[in-house]
Amino acid sequence: MCARATGRMGCVISISRGRRLPPWNNRSWSKVSMMICERWVPSRRPAKKKTKASHPFERRPRTVMWVALSLLAVLSGNQLLATPADAPALPELPRLALDKSLPEVRAAVKEAYDAVMAHPRDASANGKLGMVLHAHSFPADAEVCYRRAHLLDPASFRWIYYLALVEMDQAKCNDAVPAFREGLRIDPDYLPAQLRSGECLLASSDWDDAGKLYESLVQKHPNSAESHYGMGRVHAARNQWSEAVASFRKACELFPKFASAHFALARAYQRAGKTDQVREEMRLSRESEGALPEIDDRLLVEVQLLYRDYEAYLKLGTELGGEGKLADAAAAYEEALGINPRLSEAEARLIYLYTRLGQPAKAEEHFRAAIRLDPKKSDAYFNYGVLLQGLGKHKEAEEAFRKALEANPRYAEAHNNQAYLLEGQGKMPEAVAELRKALESSPEFPQAQFSLGRILVKQGNYQEGIQHLLKALSVQDESSKASYLYAVSVAYAGVGDVENGVRYLRLARVKAAARNDSKLLGSIGEDLRLLGGEESPY
Template sequence: MLLPMLVAATALATAADVPSLPSFPLDQLSPAVRDRVAAAERRAKEEPRSAAALGGLGMLLHAYDQLSSAAAAYDRARALDPTAFEWPYLAGAVRLRMGQAAEAAAALKEAVARQPGSLPARTRLGEALLATGDAKQARDLYRALVAGHPEAPQAHYGLGRAAAALGDATAAVESDRAAIRVFSAYGAAHYALGLLLRDLGRRDEAQEELRLYQQHVLDAPPLEDPVMDRVLALAQGADEALAEGVRLAQAGDTTGAIRLNELALELDPARTRAHANLIALYAGTGRWEKVEEHYRAAAAVASGQTEVEYNYGLALQQQGRASEATEAFRRVLVTSPLHAPAHNQLGLLLEAEGKVEEAAEQYRQAAADQAAYRAARFNLGRALVRLGRPLEAIAQFEQILDPEDEETPRYAYALGAAWARAGDRGKAIARLEDARRRAAARGQSDLVASIDRDLDRLLVKSP
């Protein structure tokens, strides 16, 4: 009954119940930040009954680590709007950071009552309950989280902490191992598990976990938290949100990358780079309606944006819309004639139409525009082989054997095959054997099998 009662009590708030707005010390902030906070404070004073104005001020203060001031603003916003989720959630998060566990737990219970499905709010509530010493309630909460979100390592780790606090080391070990199975680089879980194993007398296992903790001391699993992302972005701005989105995309966190790029657009709707990124990210998840949405939005801001058109062309290509993709890449080349990837993709589309000579010219242009563009040179070599010009192809393949990476065995294989097409059996065998060695070293068994078949044919003696 506690959570509904909290909501009801908040709903009955009167003007007398709303905490007064304190003055905020701004001296320690930089001049630029001070001006932003002062503007937000003026708005809050001009709109004293606006939860959005008070909450916005709190978020800005929170972003710059003015935690006690942020908490005061959040508390006023909570009282003004008894239905909003973000103000009690952020108030709880701030008070948890300040070490005010009981106040944090009360605010987070209010937030969970308003949005029961929020994984971040429930996770933080579990932390607050543990900090107040209420391990049994924390255990119940984390058990429910594990049941509903077995993919969330934070839920398993929290359940392990609760079990350890209740003296159930066996259950705690099991939960920490579950957290690590979901996210192997979870530094805090490795540390907790190491201490548990040490206390159980399992020294070797404990040492291994503590070694892994040292290796991942700063690593923690991501948690999708749009509300907190809005706070963090206030201190960062659109540029930083874009940069973090790129980092997350490179790390394989597509969901997080989408969230940060969308956030960059909230901060600056004119950022066509964010639209370009989102076109690529949504294409990777097959959400074609979002691809079209961001392409249209980018065009409304400024037409002919190179990366927008290029990523849109790739998305069209993925959908099998070849003629439209061709036109998109041609539009890229009108505004950016030296765009090597666009030349390469256009070449692939032309080659698929049987226009091999035209495709080769596009590949050649891509390689000329970007000398280190190995994929374009590889495609040029393939096209030249198809055109019956293996010696020219060999010259291209020989230029892409360095650096040594996952693609090199395939390029070496193409070189050996080109020598075979050129009629030089000895060089073909030598190059294919080299390609086989490279492929085997990288565990590329399918490629090894293909090379073996070609070698078998070449090694059969003529009658």
């Protein structure tokens, strides 16, 4: 079995072992494409029983297809198709199960397949079909096509290299190692092939050949963290722990976020009985969150550029945005739009992301695109309103929120933001009305609860105001919780309930201290002194 290719089999990105590179970097695999394959690998369907049909989109008997091709050749004035006597025998083209694929994916595969059917002994056509299948996680089918391309053009490094990659991707390192070796005889200096060959040798426990390879690599490429890491693994397998420590440390120096190298170094330190270093390296491994150094692989980039599954990019953008990785999320949505430019949802999300990233021109551009696609896209208007509000364009922001509410009258966030603008104009009754509408649509909306409670307390309606403020404490955003607790304490103090005032001040102080909010801590300290609350450490 091929170590480190397992767990992501069927996904071209597993070869890159999840390297996270900028999507505009033309030197290696796109970050967003790699993240997609890190997170989701489509479930493998059992191979269907072969039939006599030879085209994935037409279920005609093969004889009918060949007759059609022959007639086409005659009508075009060419000779009938013939195979030279010394031409290599080719494996049969795969039958493809694409019924669950997106139309864009099916179209890309069909175009490449049709080119092979028209020119079955053209190496480039066969290889291109392999690349399309490779890009969309059909490694077994891609393997057949790459093998055909290699047999037709054995002098090409590209096809034998791609063949080795998909074999490695399927944990078939016993097949991949000879393919890598054959490729390296054609292009002995292609570093990605050398590194991936090394991974297969390590996975196959071929320590001697792996050792020779990595010794050569650390000499030729002393700044390659991967090479030093591989050398360290060879030393560890041979129980050469001092040498392993030196190699792993060098790998970590060259790429400080190298999670696997930190983990391997921790194990080496453990063998050496160095407990303190073990804890430190385990901590660094955890904090690195699986990061790995990139392998600059221009050939793999060419496969990535054929990827057409925009839904995977949309899903990835949503996940990355939820994790706070805004630039990566924006790149994912941009990739989706590159495949399908009519995705209004992606346009709307990019308004929000570019607003948060401080790129108002790009946010504006995507707003215009979103409403061209869907003039009633409520979240596009809302996100644009947030952009305008942040730029101090309150009148334009109010208009954007109004249009969002015209498209979706139950848009709680739009009611809330409209209330904020109305409050700023001193229109308190209108602001309260908007907040009540927000809570009708979303009763558990903490921000609306807080804003309504704060206004009601300011108006002297303490009883109802405090109830809304208490409900606001359900907020999950820890950055807001200290301020919400402080507002509750002030409200209780306003009605003379000193006990609860002091209680919530102390709770607010804990949250503020956890976030090192010195300004809020100062206000809490002054109020505690005024209320006579103790000031001992919490």
